Amino acid sequence: MKKHPYQKMTKTLAVLFSITMVFILSQTLWAAPKLEQSKAKGGDCAACHVKAKMLPDKHADTKAMNWEACKTCHTKDNLSLIGKLPGSHRHQLAEVNCVKCHGKTKKPEALTMEQCVACHGSTAKLVEKTKDVKPTNPHTSPHYGSELDCNLCHHQHAKSENYCAQCHKFDFKTP
Amino acid sequence: MKKDDIKEKTLSRRNFLKTTGAAAAAAMAVGGLAIPAKNAQAAGDALPKKWDETYDVVVIGSGFAGLAAAIEAKNAGANVVVLDKMPVHGGNSIINGGDFSAPGTKMQEANGVKDSAEVMLKDMLRAGLYLNHPENAKMVAYGAKDAFEWSESYIGARYTKLNFHGGHSVKRTHGTITASGSELVNKMYAKTKDLGVKIQLRTKLVKFISNKEGRIVGLEVRKDYKFPDESTGKTAFIKAKKAVVLSSGGFSQDLRLRQIQDPRLTDKFGSTNQPGATGEALMAACIAGAMDVQMDWIQLGPWTSPDEKGFGYVPLFCEPLVGYGLMINPKTGKRFFKETGNRKERADAIIAVGEPVLIMGDSYAVPKQVVPEKLQKGMEIGAIKKFDTLEDVAKNYNIPVDVFLKEVARWNSFVEKKKDDDFGCMIFPDTKPTVVAPFYVARLWPKVHHTMGGLVIDKNAQVIGFDFKPVKGLYAAGEVTGGVHGAVRLGGVAMADCLVFGRVAGKNAADEKAWG
Numbered sequence A: 001m002k003k004h005p006y007q008k009m010t011k012t013l014a015v016l017f018s019i020t021m022v023f024i025l026s027q028t029l030w031a032a033p034k035l036e037q038s039k040a041k042g043g044d045c046a047a048c049h050v051k052a053k054m055l056p057d058k059h060a061d062t063k064a065m066n067w068e069a070c071k072t073c074h075t076k077d078n079l080s081l082i083g084k085l086p087g088s089h090r091h092q093l094a095e096v097n098c099v100k101c102h103g104k105t106k107k108p109e110a111l112t113m114e115q116c117v118a119c120h121g122s123t124a125k126l127v128e129k130t131k132d133v134k135p136t137n138p139h140t141s142p143h144y145g146s147e148l149d150c151n152l153c154h155h156q157h158a159k160s161e162n163y164c165a166q167c168h169k170f171d172f173k174t175p
Numbered sequence B: 001m002k003k004d005d006i007k008e009k010t011l012s013r014r015n016f017l018k019t020t021g022a023a024a025a026a027a028m029a030v031g032g033l034a035i036p037a038k039n040a041q042a043a044g045d046a047l048p049k050k051w052d053e054t055y056d057v058v059v060i061g062s063g064f065a066g067l068a069a070a071i072e073a074k075n076a077g078a079n080v081v082v083l084d085k086m087p088v089h090g091g092n093s094i095i096n097g098g099d100f101s102a103p104g105t106k107m108q109e110a111n112g113v114k115d116s117a118e119v120m121l122k123d124m125l126r127a128g129l130y131l132n133h134p135e136n137a138k139m140v141a142y143g144a145k146d147a148f149e150w151s152e153s154y155i156g157a158r159y160t161k162l163n164f165h166g167g168h169s170v171k172r173t174h175g176t177i178t179a180s181g182s183e184l185v186n187k188m189y190a191k192t193k194d195l196g197v198k199i200q201l202r203t204k205l206v207k208f209i210s211n212k213e214g215r216i217v218g219l220e221v222r223k224d225y226k227f228p229d230e231s232t233g234k235t236a237f238i239k240a241k242k243a244v245v246l247s248s249g250g251f252s253q254d255l256r257l258r259q260i261q262d263p264r265l266t267d268k269f270g271s272t273n274q275p276g277a278t279g280e281a282l283m284a285a286c287i288a289g290a291m292d293v294q295m296d297w298i299q300l301g302p303w304t305s306p307d308e309k310g311f312g313y314v315p316l317f318c319e320p321l322v323g324y325g326l327m328i329n330p331k332t333g334k335r336f337f338k339e340t341g342n343r344k345e346r347a348d349a350i351i352a353v354g355e356p357v358l359i360m361g362d363s364y365a366v367p368k369q370v371v372p373e374k375l376q377k378g379m380e381i382g383a384i385k386k387f388d389t390l391e392d393v394a395k396n397y398n399i400p401v402d403v404f405l406k407e408v409a410r411w412n413s414f415v416e417k418k419k420d421d422d423f424g425c426m427i428f429p430d431t432k433p434t435v436v437a438p439f440y441v442a443r444l445w446p447k448v449h450h451t452m453g454g455l456v457i458d459k460n461a462q463v464i465g466f467d468f469k470p471v472k473g474l475y476a477a478g479e480v481t482g483g484v485h486g487a488v489r490l491g492g493v494a495m496a497d498c499l500v501f502g503r504v505a506g507k508n509a510a511d512e513k514a515w516g
């Protein structure tokens, strides 16, 4: 089928756009946050990313938004944000800022999963919650039971990953 | 750049010049030759000005061997630390199939199996093509029962099934309740922690540090290392007052090293191992003077599937089925090898066929032999398939149907008379003809599974150097060592090996005289 020139152009634009996005993302998105940025509101992209454009042109102004506000458009089935935002952003949007996890410190250290469990509740509950996920429950395994460190998949300052995929063909989408 | 800065700060420069100077002088005195790197290292490193941490015994690796060593060293009164480079404990041991071979156990007795350490040793040597270091193989065969019972009574691991593995002459492999090594390694891990042993993950061994006499006195490590990113981690120096136990596992995932040893093992072959099963710790020991042996005997698992990643579920389907079901070459529709043959024989036979082959069993054998949960998972991901008729099996895999039906009938006739005229496959007393629908089938293609070779140790788990003398202060156990298995490791014998030698290594390391 012959493509309409306009179609072609949008395609080129899309490619260009994604290249630019990848560049921007790799330059800014996964960079470690500075402490002074910790007070920034979650929706205030520019507070940390400065001039880099993080959102599409048509995106509503997020400056005053919190996680609940994001969810009015981004649902699980529509425009899902799963895997799109590093966990720390998700936290920040829910007003869980750096200090709430790392404490007041000049040198924030990596955390253990006790910190996660302290707010999110027991892993047993989580296992129950995801028991029907296919092809298998991601929160329990014959190897580590329910005690695999949350951070191995749910990264806070980098893109989340599917730790199981090192050895298994489980195609989980990791928030 | 950064790394060097740190080193510069921690290492005393004068000390460095002094020791290298001494090494050069020593080399001159011996033969007046230019001094090769290895001798320089054996003659002593620059000791760090300051050790960041000090322990009696430093154990590298948190698998079966390392934790066995840590537990015994601690119980012998030593101050012990366990280091592992990965963010999780357990190495290959935690993804292992949970099969532990030991002769003369209660479970064997309850199943009417007559066995002895002598017979197990014979099996190991025969499969190992007599390349096994006999004294070490004997340690494992004769020590396996005690190690197995220790794992039950002291560690609390539970075993519920007596399994057969190809190459053994009897059923002597004890399966954990979960068909996973995690049952044992997690309980060992908990025990290690309960005993007060510190376990540091994300800590990578980079280099052994020896003194002027060539004694191992400590380690250079990277802390907060994020596998596999070599730019991560901070250098630290750890002093081992008594000894280091190296239990860093095998190198099946080390593409570079494994191809140097066996150039056929390119990335065309997957591996069943955890991604951190690489050889840098083994090679660091060699640089510090340890001798390696039989590094090119690398085992392919003949029971893995091309239809799933890693070890997967199919081995837990295939291996309990051999002797109860049959393997078919789909091209010819015929059997092609003894199903109960050892791993090497079978993997070689499959590679000779040149494309994936089939293992199959009927609705008598499969439910009886295969752990239901594993079967179900294997089916869910499509690596194991179920068919209502043999004709359907033939159709699905493009097998010439007439030949295939005849071949199944022929196998069934062998089962009836308990003797396989074609390949000499073992047929068990409770094996029945493959006739009950539905039929279960999986494809097989080998993956790199175990590295038999590694460091030379004596029966005290002391590492031997290129001068045939023990490398003082260095013990090793588990898959990082070579010699126990010779050419072929039999199923379930790695667990026996790791526990027997891990415990010996831990005890002896704790008994060393502290150097400083």
Ligand SMILES: Cc1cc2nc3c(=O)[nH]c(=O)nc-3n(C[C@H](O)[C@H](O)[C@H](O)COP(=O)(O)OP(=O)(O)OC[C@H]3O[C@@H](n4cnc5c(N)ncnc54)[C@H](O)[C@@H]3O)c2cc1C
Residues within 6 Å of the ligand: B060, B061, B062, B063, B064, B065, B066, B083, B084, B085, B086, B089, B090, B091, B092, B093, B094, B095, B096, B097, B098, B099, B100, B101, B181, B203, B204, B205, B206, B247, B248, B249, B250, B272, B273, B274, B276, B277, B278, B280, B281, B311, B449, B450, B477, B478, B479, B480, B491, B492, B493, B494, B495, B496, B498
């Ligand atoms: C999928 C699978 C199933 C198996 N099933 C069985 C079975 O049923 N029965 C049986 O007997 N055998 C089985 N084996 C073999 C057996 O599990 C292994 O040989 C055994 O677990 C090795 O134990 P180990 O303690 O020597 O090493 P591992 O358990 O591999 O532990 C070594 C540890 O050392 C760490 N390490 C490596 N290099 C460094 C470094 N530079 N610095 C710090 N740490 C380092 C690794 O990260 C790892 O955690 C299986 C193997 C696999 C892969």
